[in-house]
Amino acid sequence: MDDRGGSRDGKRDGGGGRGGQGGPPDSAWLDMEISRVIHGRADDLARVAADELIKDAIKERLRERLGPTLEAIGRLAADTLADDVEANLEIEAKLATRREARRALGRRVDEIFGRGGGPAQGPGGDAPPGEVTGEGWDPRRT
Numbered sequence: 001m002d003d004r005g006g007s008r009d010g011k012r013d014g015g016g017g018r019g020g021q022g023g024p025p026d027s028a029w030l031d032m033e034i035s036r037v038i039h040g041r042a043d044d045l046a047r048v049a050a051d052e053l054i055k056d057a058i059k060e061r062l063r064e065r066l067g068p069t070l071e072a073i074g075r076l077a078a079d080t081l082a083d084d085v086e087a088n089l090e091i092e093a094k095l096a097t098r099r100e101a102r103r104a105l106g107r108r109v110d111e112i113f114g115r116g117g118g119p120a121q122g123p124g125g126d127a128p129p130g131e132v133t134g135e136g137w138d139p140r141r142t
Contacts, residue, residue: 062070
């Protein structure tokens with residue numbers, strides 16, 4: 001909490017209106033000392049702006065002294081990442097192709113055995129031994 005009726009992050013305390021002085025209920029929008037609130041926010045923004053200017057000055061100085069070296073390192077890091085991404089995309093494409101080929105093989109096997117893609121059916125519509133049918137029948141338990 002600072003002396004301007006708000007916290008350092010610019011948010012109001014509880015306690016109703018009138019600069020956090022405990023005004024009546026439903027009066028949080030009312031701020032009798034708005035000029036202090038605005039000044040407090042301006043102080044906070046000035047600090048942020050100063051930090052940004054310092055950061056910009058540091059960037060500029062580093063660029064002057066180490067620019068070509070830092071750019072070369074940056075390019076190397078970017079190229080390494082790009083190579084890794086491209087390799088991973090190629091692997092993903094190969095896996096997708098192989099996955100689709102296996103699905104096609106499974107469909108072909110189903111066609112050979114006369115299945116419509118469901119579990120294999122023996123004579124009379126019963127599931128083969130060890131499989132549970134849709135009704136819950138398990139031939140191992142008979």
